[in-house]
Amino acid sequence: MENTKNNIDVSSPIDIGGKAAVKNRLYKSAMSEQLGDASNAPTKALPVLYETWARGGTGLLITGNVMIDRRALGEPFNVALEDDRDMEAFKEWARAGTLNGTQLWMQLNHPGKQIPKFLAAQPVAPSAIPLGYGLEKSFNPPRALTLREIRDIIERFAVSAALAKEAGFTGVQIHGAHGYLVSQFLSPRHNQRTDDWGGSPENRLRFVVEVYRAIRARVGKDFPVGIKLNSADFQKDGFSEEESMNVVRVLEKEGIDMVEISGGTYERPAMMGVARASTIAREAYFLDYAQKVRETVNLPLGVTGGFRSAPAMNGALKDGHTDMIGLARPLALYPDMPNKLMADPGFGVELKRPDTGVKAVNRTAMLDLTWYESQLALMGKGKAPDPNYNPWLTILHMVGQLGRNAFKKRRA
Known part of the structure; x- marks a missing residue:
């Protein structure tokens, strides 16, 4: 979505792909809530939490990662959606999160090999390559997915998306960042397959394209589908900025509705708040990359990570470097921060560790x-x-x- 310098600020509405009318430019980026129950169903706490955020003024709420397979959890109290067994609980969550004219998108995820030892004896991944940098002590080595398993996972993404739509969520987001399974397929470090699903950049890109196509086939052309994508893995042999920009271009042609930009993996956790001084001054960790992407695509971009003040947010929007501003940790402490940002152009918060x-x-x-x-x-x-x-x-x-x-x- 081309954004020339103008009067756009955090309070400006935005239309995402003609499918989602978002009342302002602020969205809640996914945070792991850890509010599933012992069987990974949504607890009563989730509707209460999301109603609090909805009433706080955020235009678009993106859930913490909802797993598409109960056998593959990233954390012990993740919510999983793989069939209709907990549909009423999901409907209650959706009703609460869409109050006050709020959009509510479900983030869908498969962790791949990023499953702690106490949750999986042998996780799966594109290739049988363990996590490094000391993480091999906490995460078991994976085995390579079979062709049948790859197709099954793609179908699971589609089934979960259709169930999210049935429950009343107004969109879905594919988690393609932070070293989870989609990110693993994209990475030359973690995907060293020699079949049609690995090797060349085109083959490594195939998994995410097939996931998107399967979801789109299930939810229809008018339901928003976005993706959270790494700007880079920040590893010499990992997913690069150049490859990331190509993924965005390909997904734009496929019809993706929004791209949220993030970065890093468990091995190199840039999403955890590691930033250069120049980045900190602008508040946004991945804004430099967003500027480069903006030159090549014309779909809505969101940047999350680091934003703390209305002046920085409005500056990024007015400069056209991003279309939406993602907030995570600030909303964990100040759930009504969007209302305050829109009421006071000088408003900001500081977070202490x-x-x-x-x-x-x-x-x-x-x-x-x-x-x-x-x-x-x-x-x-x-x-x-x-x-x-x-x-x-x-x-x-x-x-x-x-x-x-x-x-x-x-x-x-």
Whole structure:
């Protein structure tokens, strides 16, 4: 969507592909809520949480990753959608998340080999290549997918998308970033197959194209389908910016409705907030890449990661470098931040890192992630988030949920 310098700001509406009228330029990027139950169905906390965000003014809410296969979970309390067994719970979630004229898209995901040891003895991946950089201690080596399994997973994406539509979600997003299965297929580091699904960039691209086509066949031409895509893997032998831009161009021709730009994998977690000084000054981690993509495609782009203030958001929109602004952690603490951003052009927030005072504990408990999950859990109980929430309470909650697995690595 071409965006010349003009009067666009965070309060401006946007039409996504003629399929989704979004009331403003702000969207909630996916965060792992960890609010599924023991059978990976949505709990009552999810509708409460998403109603809170809907009433806070966000134009588009994108859920945390919903898994397309209960046998392949990225984290223990992921929600999974593979059949209609929990349809009423999903419908309740959809009703709450679409209040106040809000769009609600379900993010669909398969983790591939990024499944912690305590959840999978042998995960699957495009190729039998283990995770590196020390992660092999926490993630078992995968086996290569068979051709039949590849086709089954593609069909599972399509089935889950159709079920999301039936439940009342207003769109879906394919998770093609952060080193999960779609990202693994795209990466020359992780996809070293010698058949039609690997090797050349064109073959590595085939999986995501087939996933998109299968979804589109199930949901119809008028239902929004987007993708979250890495700008790069930030590894020498990984998915590059040039390849990423080619993927965007191909998917635009296929009919994808929106691209959200992110980056990194568990091995190189750029999505965790690692940024250069120049990037921090602009607030957006992946805005430089978005500018390059904008020159080659004409579909709506969203950038998430780093935005904290209305001036930076409005500047990125006015310059035409992105069409939508993604927010994640700020919405975990300030669920009504969109209303405030639209009311005050100078509004902004600062986020401090949670700290127990013991670096080893912070690292082992993954506090940069789990502390924010605690905030989502508070809102799911109908309580207000607490910027001063004691990080030790997060650790106690983890132990209560996971027992001896509490300090086993779930994510990088």
